[in-house]
Amino acid sequence: MRIELERRPKVSALFSILSPFIAFALTIVFGGIMFALLGKNPVAALYSFFVEPLSEVWSLHELAIKAAPLILIGVGLSVCFRSNNWNIGAEGQFIMGAIAGSILPVVFYDWQSPLMLPLMLVLGMIGGALFAAIPAFLKAHMNTNEILTSLMLVYVAQLFLDWLVRGPWRNPEGMNFPETRTFGADAILPEMLASGRTHWGFAFAIIAALAVWFMMRYTLRGFEITVLGQSERAGRFAGFSSRKMIWFSMLFSGALAGLAGISEVSGAIQQLRPVISPGYGFTAIIVAFLGRLNPLGIIAAGLVLALTYLGGEAAQLSIGVSDKVTRVFQGLLLFFVLSCDTLIHYRIRLVRERFAALKTDEAH
Amino acid sequence: MPVKGPIASGPLLAVSNLTKLFGSFAACNAINLHIEPGEIHALLGENGAGKSTLVKMLFGVLAPTAGEILWMGDNVRIGSPGDARKLGIGMVFQHFSLFEALTVAENIALSMDRSISLARVAEEASRLSHVYGLPLDPNAHVADLSVGERQRIEIVRALLQNPQLIILDEPTSVLTPQEADRLFETLLKLKAEGRSVLYISHRLEEVQRICDRATVLRHGKVTGACDPRAETPASLARMMVGNDVAVVTSEGTNTKGDVQLEARHLSVAARTPFAVSLKDVCLKVKAGEVLAIAGVAGNGQSELFDALSGEYPVADDNAVQIRQKPVGTRNINARRLMGAGFVPEERHGHAAVSSLSLSDNLVLARNQSDKRAFLGGGFLKIIRQGAVKAATKRISEAMDVRKSGEDPPAGSLSGGNLQKFIVGRELDRQPAVLIVNQPTWGVDAGAASRIRQALVDLAKAGSAVLVISQDLDEIFEVATEIAVICEGRLSDPYPARELSREKIGLLMGGMHGKTEGAGAAHAH
């Protein structure tokens, strides 16, 4: 006997829309079971995980700060994924963007100018894009699998950052801590609202999402992305080049990841440290899929995933579970999103048919 | 041992009032049909009549909206292809589902219970292929095989399940005449064993040759049943279409003008191990001419199309000339801008993207050539949905494209209707040069004659038309000049009037002093 996935004759439109919500509900149910197994009251635990962080103004600001990089990266990845390019290394591009953008405030720390911040942001985008150019080049010209190359480059970026902040970029006045200088006032991304810490990175994320939504829905470029993602051959017939699309989508998503990186460093951390991301680049993959690769959906999904970060911190403080539950929740969510989507398109069948060989031996 | 016959002498399969709605559109509307044991039953009907929809319901791929299916007298629900196979129904789809990188035996094993060893599958498959005269090497890689051989895999795969009813959806539209003959022998053998065959085809001659009974569908309803041998192709066509099929006319003289399309010593190396290389191909098409390229499939036709269309530009700019300008290194849109239009052979995933709407598929082919009309917003290049939709409507009306909504996904159109749209999409531009690969593949008699007439008329209006086709009837209907392609070499062109079928046959069999018939053998 074996289990077989069989394409459904008809895909339910209703369930296609409901799928992310069902996935979220299942995540909550299984999260509750997990808390119960850990000996906590599941209702209270879920409350402190998912609701408490939303109940105060300062924590809403934290939510926006965490959502900003997720949305920014997720929007870029949606372009990649839709065009059938699988950039898994946004985490590395995030870090390289942060490093490139930090050249000015760390190396030229006594330069003061209103141009500082815009230049940092541009450098951040260039840094992310250049780092994404490596897997793009390898795929477009060497036929390499971009999933592997982009993923492996994440470790290169992480170790490079580690080396920088412990070595050449370490703060000479920093008592040997592995950190760079803190950024000067000109190099800090300001707060958006008077009520709290949310910086302009959140605005960038929303603008990027709206712009990509417009591009995908109304422009020839968006059409090109869709066509090449569906069929390379039809794209060639339309005069679109899949090689150029590899470059475009990888550089574009790299640039947005780089922008997310420098915004995070300049707006929230204000210096470089050995670790500057709790895995935003990877979590953004979940965001992109939970948002159904639709930029508007990605805004919502980014907020949900940001909540899992906050919830993990809150749960650690209030009920004393490890903040690793964040990862568990993210994993559950991705698992349920993908399985809901699969079950909408396929149904499961248990097959136990025997081999029915044709008995025509004598017919010959 | 023949298959154990169904109990008593009732029909093997009967459907009553079988209906399939897509939204409010009835693709199959209260269909009644029965298939007797040991008969070859033809299912006829124009494009979009609902033939594929009907057999997909019989095979559990689509769920019926209403109606009953009786199998050997029992009311059955066929929820999946697995259910159908269990009952004893096998199906060969028009579009094969084979993995190119795997061997024949591996592909067959994939559709079966995993507990069976590959060696057994290979043994069983080669025995069956032997019994039914379907030569197959179980260890061959699918990528190396011709379309006809791939179809044999599908048939053997269906036979392994010991079916009593085998459904074939347009099996011969991709076969060479020799391959088709071999298929008919197999079908007759199956019939002799008491199995039944449900056979869908647009080729009325072959229906007359092998089928015992025919059911005709129109607009989702059964409009008649007949003994095809008692009919003529013309009367069958009338039953399908509802009126007489127009004969393609080429009255009046074509005024020939300048050379509009030219290939000069075009040589292209094979891009993949399974492709054919083009060798020193020379051709000229003047305004007002229809040059038809005949040949057995797999002799370089698609490679020639790729080079002429610019989907794969060539190194030598002079090797391809459109309107007397070198374009060999230019891409497909540059060639379109010079007035050329292209219709590739494969509809799904090449000429059209199945999941996108018809209007999007219009943008697919005309995003540069019609950018004034279809794009706005300056550098943003915003697609003007209004203009695109209007043009889609215009084309659908001009070509009589039957569809289930205003702007449905291309994949929901029946094969022939999508083909009409794809041809109409180019004709709508009145291209100065039109290159078409297999223009009426899977298209019903009425629509085929409409498409062919359109090609003839286009040439009359002063365009240069190049038609690549396997179908000699089609070639004689449209061509003013005929050349033959074999193993990547193109013969000299001959005026269509001076050429007989026998001569073409000889040319197809290898014209460069090679052994006769080498071309046909090569294709296998």
Ligand SMILES: Nc1ncnc2c1ncn2[C@@H]1O[C@H](COP(=O)(O)OP(=O)(O)OP(=O)(O)O)[C@@H](O)[C@H]1O
């Ligand atoms: N999934 C679908 N959604 C909506 N309409 C559909 C779908 N599948 C088929 N149709 C419509 O049902 C009608 C019948 O289609 P079908 O494929 O059965 O035709 P056919 O007789 O096989 O034609 P052909 O000879 O061209 O293959 C067509 O008008 C088609 O547009």
Ligand SMILES: [Mg+2]
């Ligand atoms: Mg069909």
